[in-house]
Amino acid sequence: MDLAEAYALVQPGLTGVEKAFEEIIDGQDGFPEMQKMLRQVLVGGKVVRPTLTLLAGSFYDYDLNALQPMAVSTELMHIATLVHDDAIDSADLRRGRATINSAWGLDLAILTGDFLFARAGEMAARTGVLHVVMLFTQTLAVIARGEVRQALASFRLDQTYEQYIERVAAKTAALFTLATDSGAILSRAPEEAVQILHRYGYNLGIAFQIVDDILDFVGAASEVGKPVGADLAQGTVTLPAQKLLQRYPDNNPLLAIARKENLAENIAKTVEMVRSSGIIDECYELADDFCRLACSELDQLPQKPAKEALIALADYVIKRRK
């Protein structure tokens, strides 16, 4: 099964997500500026997380009336965190479009993010399942806390691989597992299956973020939708940078970046060194390992098309070279 087929499997649900987003925008009728901001961030996402929710919820006895709002909720939470991240990073572009902070200012980015968190929570509540609401709130806490850690560690080079994984787990894998856990729970999956889907979400999330961190070094701005080296500009030391530091502990432009010296020049140098070092391939291999780990237990789930779709999704994560 390829990615298109995987998405096709949950197309009605994904269309439902789009519709729910339109309803949120329409709900701000009479407040055109708010509608404009919401449209800017709600239209045209990649919907990986809702797809995960819908697929993870396809193995057992699911009620689409509960699964559907949760698919909406995971994507809304994702978008809300992006809006706040961009505000924090003073990022100008996201998905090739102006960010709320760049077009409307920081204050409106903070508030629009808050509004989206609220709507995300509302959608989680619409599942009618308190356990899922609890997971939702705990995930948001983990993400925020992880971002606090990242902010406090910025421009610091003394970070271990374990700390990197921990950060990535909080930043990305937590929301992936919310997607898979909630899907599993809402379809009344047995506990063992919930755990298998949880580990799938976790490992896929780690792989996804590793690839994201790779793309910050190899992607062109036009492809990734944001400038190359953006992480380093924020002082975020990701896996490729960590590996470069291990390889060249003494003569390394990262040392100057940590001292915030000639940032633009040293970032360009670091990007160039990472690209020409073989580190990118190493990182892709690691992401590949996590993807294989993610899929390693899926054969224990019922034989449904969703299983092939989850494998196709993991495949895509690795191939996401642009």
Place this chain on the structure above:
Amino acid sequence: MDLAEAYALVQPGLTGVEKAFEEIIDGQDGFPEMQKMLRQVLVGGKVVRPTLTLLAGSFYDYDLNALQPMAVSTELMHIATLVHDDAIDSADLRRGRATINSAWGLDLAILTGDFLFARAGEMAARTGVLHVVMLFTQTLAVIARGEVRQALASFRLDQTYEQYIERVAAKTAALFTLATDSGAILSRAPEEAVQILHRYGYNLGIAFQIVDDILDFVGAASEVGKPVGADLAQGTVTLPAQKLLQRYPDNNPLLAIARKENLAENIAKTVEMVRSSGIIDECYELADDFCRLACSELDQLPQKPAKEALIALADYVIKRRK
């Protein structure tokens, strides 16, 4: 009944709120910087909102195991919005203490606010009542949306009294009604009583914010915990300023403020004019009207000490001259 007696009535619940806050701080064991930030905002609040929740929940058959987390939730949501408000306003002080944004930076203020929203949602979910969770998320959306409106209207003088009340309703009364509604619902109050307590919360919230807006003109920085004229510095035109503008539509320092000319000087002039105009008394009278309206239906509730306490709370709102 005086205010101290009103608080005494719900003291075990308020102690429970403090304890819950301590647990949230302790939960970040091994992350001292996070604990420091949380302590900065969680310790020493005025707990008006938890008091409201606990009192509103005292008339019927309440389960303290549900009411207690909701009391925590309302105060956490309040604090989270303050953290984001201060970040937006670049405020240095809150309750006489350094704000998160001033002591740790804007990024950490955004993230700490998000973390607190998450914990607030978790506490709402701990009530075990989805209806209350739904009210929680809807209230957060109303507050965020109201703040968006306020931000978009900043430095604009063409605002009506109705728009002011609408803004105040979103900014403050929404959380007051969440407190009273949730208390009422969690104590299985009959629908009519829920509505009476809702209107109490709404009208008290409006009165509370009017007094807050007055204090921005008459309070000394040491008493209010933030500088006088802070609203005007943000371009927020509150009731006293609106009234001044109506009284002196042509020769008024607000016209220069709207053009952002000599802000400090013109703010000082505006504050002085408001103080010497009798407008403050007018505003207090209006707040008084809302307080009386708030209490006007309480006699229909069961004869419990909580009723006298709600009246004492309304009394305090008006007397809060410092």
